[in-house]
Amino acid sequence: xxxxxxxxxxxxxxxxxxxxxxxxxxxxxxxxxxxxxxxxxxxxxxxxxxxxxxxxxxxxxxxxxxxxxxxxxxxxxxxxxxxxxxxxxxxxxxxxxxxxxxxxxxxxxxxxxxxxxxxxxxxxxxxxxxxxxxxxxxxxxxxxxxxxxxxxxxxxxxxxxxxxxxxxxxxxxxxxxxxxxxxxxxxxxxxxxxxxxxxxxxxxxxxxxxxxxxxxxxxxxxxxxxxxxxxxxxxxxxxxxxxxxxxxxxxxxxxxxxxxxxxxxxxxxxxxxxxxxxxxxxxxxxxxxxxxxxxxxxxxxxxxxxxxxxxxxxxxxxxxxxxxxxxxx
Amino acid sequence: xxxxxxxxxxxxxxxxxxxxxxxxxxxxxxxxxxxxxxxxxxxxxxxxxxxxxxxxxxxxxxxxxxxxxxxxxxxxxxxxxxxxxxxxxxxxxxxxxxxxxxxxxxxxxxxxxxxxxxxxxxxxxxxxxxxxxxxxxxxxxxxxxxxxxxxxxxxxxxxxxxxxxxxxxxxxxxxxxxxxxxxxxxxxxxxxxxxxxxxxxxxxxxxxxxxxxxxxxxxxxxxxxxxxxxxxxxxxxxxxxxxxxxxxxxxxxxxxxxxxxxxxxxxxxxxxxxxxxxxxxxxxxxxxxxxxxxxxxxxxxxxxxxxxxxxxxxxxxxxxxxxxxxxxxxx
Numbered sequence: 001x002x003x004x005x006x007x008x009x010x011x012x013x014x015x016x017x018x019x020x021x022x023x024x025x026x027x028x029x030x031x032x033x034x035x036x037x038x039x040x041x042x043x044x045x046x047x048x049x050x051x052x053x054x055x056x057x058x059x060x061x062x063x064x065x066x067x068x069x070x071x072x073x074x075x076x077x078x079x080x081x082x083x084x085x086x087x088x089x090x091x092x093x094x095x096x097x098x099x100x101x102x103x104x105x106x107x108x109x110x111x112x113x114x115x116x117x118x119x120x121x122x123x124x125x126x127x128x129x130x131x132x133x134x135x136x137x138x139x140x141x142x143x144x145x146x147x148x149x150x151x152x153x154x155x156x157x158x159x160x161x162x163x164x165x166x167x168x169x170x171x172x173x174x175x176x177x178x179x180x181x182x183x184x185x186x187x188x189x190x191x192x193x194x195x196x197x198x199x200x201x202x203x204x205x206x207x208x209x210x211x212x213x214x215x216x217x218x219x220x221x222x223x224x225x226x227x228x229x230x231x232x233x234x235x236x237x238x239x240x241x242x243x244x245x246x247x248x249x250x251x252x253x254x255x256x257x258x259x260x261x262x263x264x265x266x267x268x269x270x271x272x273x274x275x276x277x278x279x280x281x282x283x284x285x286x287x288x289x290x291x292x293x294x295x296x297x298x299x300x301x302x303x304x305x306x307x308x309x310x311x312x313x314x315x316x317x318x319x320x321x322x323x324x325x326x327x328x329x
Numbered sequence: 330x331x332x333x334x335x336x337x338x339x340x341x342x343x344x345x346x347x348x349x350x351x352x353x354x355x356x357x358x359x360x361x362x363x364x365x366x367x368x369x370x371x372x373x374x375x376x377x378x379x380x381x382x383x384x385x386x387x388x389x390x391x392x393x394x395x396x397x398x399x400x401x402x403x404x405x406x407x408x409x410x411x412x413x414x415x416x417x418x419x420x421x422x423x424x425x426x427x428x429x430x431x432x433x434x435x436x437x438x439x440x441x442x443x444x445x446x447x448x449x450x451x452x453x454x455x456x457x458x459x460x461x462x463x464x465x466x467x468x469x470x471x472x473x474x475x476x477x478x479x480x481x482x483x484x485x486x487x488x489x490x491x492x493x494x495x496x497x498x499x500x501x502x503x504x505x506x507x508x509x510x511x512x513x514x515x516x517x518x519x520x521x522x523x524x525x526x527x528x529x530x531x532x533x534x535x536x537x538x539x540x541x542x543x544x545x546x547x548x549x550x551x552x553x554x555x556x557x558x559x560x561x562x563x564x565x566x567x568x569x570x571x572x573x574x575x576x577x578x579x580x581x582x583x584x585x586x587x588x589x590x591x592x593x594x595x596x597x598x599x600x601x602x603x604x605x606x607x608x609x610x611x612x613x614x615x616x617x618x619x620x621x622x623x624x625x626x627x628x629x630x631x632x633x634x635x636x637x638x639x640x641x642x643x644x645x646x647x648x649x650x651x652x653x654x655x656x657x658x659x660x
Binding site for chain 2 (some may be wrong): 233
């Protein structure tokens with residue numbers, strides 16, 4: 001029973017860890033599938049985390065925070081589009097610029113508004129009866145199932161019930177993204193723009209519009225990711241709190257070969273490794289203590305090894321990173 | 330043209346010389362930032378602010394944004410004639426070593442590390458003694474008989490906290506189970522609240538009901554997770570009891586601000602000396618915090634027991650093993 005509980009708790013932690021990665025990776029999929037390299041995910045997570053936490057604090061509502069977080073990332077994603085699509089700027093350079101801008105701007109605005117060195121005040125304050133944070137959702141019958149049904153009841157209680165609404169949304173977002181990308185006309189055009197923009201242009205569809213729309217979708221999705229970090233998982237923004245999650249999401253996207261289901265699996269794998277890392281410290285394997293550094297580096301090592309030898313070639317969208325310039329002769 | 334240039338050069342040299350003579354204390358914070366509610370903030374709140382108020386001298390402050398700015402900021406401050414310059418944190422070791430050698434007439438102080446130069450004051454704290462105290466308190470408060478520790482970056486200094494905490498807990502109750510997690514192996518491990526809350530959750534599900542976080546900004550997430558689950562947390566460096574009233578059992582206070590204040594004051598009075606300065610429990614460098622936010626959580630019985638243990642450490646009856654003395658926790 002104890003092993004069973006441990007496994008379920010690790011899976012439970014996996015879901016919490018994977019959620020921001022799933023949103024960000026799906027966001028990255030829209031942008032990369034349309035041909036825009038998106039290393040700016042990191043900065044966009046940060047922006048939405050800040051806007052979300054600041055707004056949730058001021059309005060006292062996590063939902064307003066979510067809305068503000070999404071709006072803020074939409075603005076940044078459109079800025080990204082303006083640089084890369086309208087002005088044919090280099091995708092990596094402009095993405096990096098957004099990351100740097102986000103890191104500086106959030107801390108500076110945070111310090112200006114709240115005077116706590118870039119942190120936003122805590123979203124839960126019992127003294128002032130403020131609770132502007134998402135609350136975990138207990139699904140119906142969870143307690144009853146836990147007490148009356150062995151094993152399955154516990155799985156339902158611990159693993160399926162009791163997460164933040166954003167966790168459920170993340171899992172709902174994956175099939176939705178799949179549907180939009182692979183079953184709608186917009187999705188087909190978006191993927192075509194990422195493979196062969198000339199052909200799309202010849203067919204009379206605006207490459208610019210599709211790419212702007214792709215980054216709009218990207219902005220909406222990545223907004224959830226940041227808000228989840230600041231308004232659900234923790235209860236305040238602190239500078240640089242994204243801590244590399246945008247890059248992890250990008251790795252998961254490449255790992256998943258730019259496809260929704262494998263990307264989801266990659267995100268879950270990263271979340272799982274993180275959960276293991278959080279629990280395995282000090283554990284002994286064959287009489288030797290497992291070094292923290294090794295466990296921590298596992299997701300990265302695994303990405304390299306698996307990409308290098310096991311899952312085969314990851315083929316990027318053909319036109320990725322290339323600005324589309326119409327012929328003018 | 331040449332005489333003019335010479336005149337300007339001469340003038341600027343005299344100007345700089347005049348500049349050096351004025352008393353200009355300075356501080357360079359660590360990258361976690363001045364308002365980390367912990368280590369750096371303690372320097373600001375208990376060192377910089379009172380010094381500005383008491384002496385009417387404005388302490389110059391600098392917050393480096395990345396690793397490269399550490400050396401640059403120290404060098405720039407030294408060039409501009411600031412002295413003494415307090416570098417907050419062990420991350421500055423190599424920068425201070427480098428810059429202090431270049432500016433032998435400038436006074437430097439480094440907190441939490443030892444730099445062996447005549448113009449550097451190395452201020453170190455007996456964290457193991459303070460951690461022993463909060464460990465003892467944790468063992469008194471736990472109901473599940475499981476306590477845990479979340480460290481920031483995995484370095485000997487943080488293991489020193491962990492080791493002291495474990496010893497304190499085992500001193501009060503040798504059966505107590507102890508869980509330990511480090512957040513990471515880069516300086517960003519001191520600023521990852523999401524990871525902190527995840528680590529705390531994992532420890533809570535393993536039964537822990539008192540969590541001590543020595544992890545800078547990462548601790549904020551730990552305290553939040555503890556408050557959500559209704560278990561105790563213990564703060565570090567600054568008195569963090571106010572952060573989550575009701576679930577903050579105490580804080581292991583490290584008086585870094587007072588240490589910074591002292592070094593500036595010594596310099597102002599012309600009594601400044603280089604060398605190693607150890608601030609232990611007896612010297613008031615470390616302690617456990619009891620204030621209006623946690624007095625309901627610590628019973629009178631616990632308080633008197635704590636006072637006994639505290640006195641025993643000061644008197645040397647309890648020898649707390651220092652992890653950094655042999656890089657292992659075999660007490």
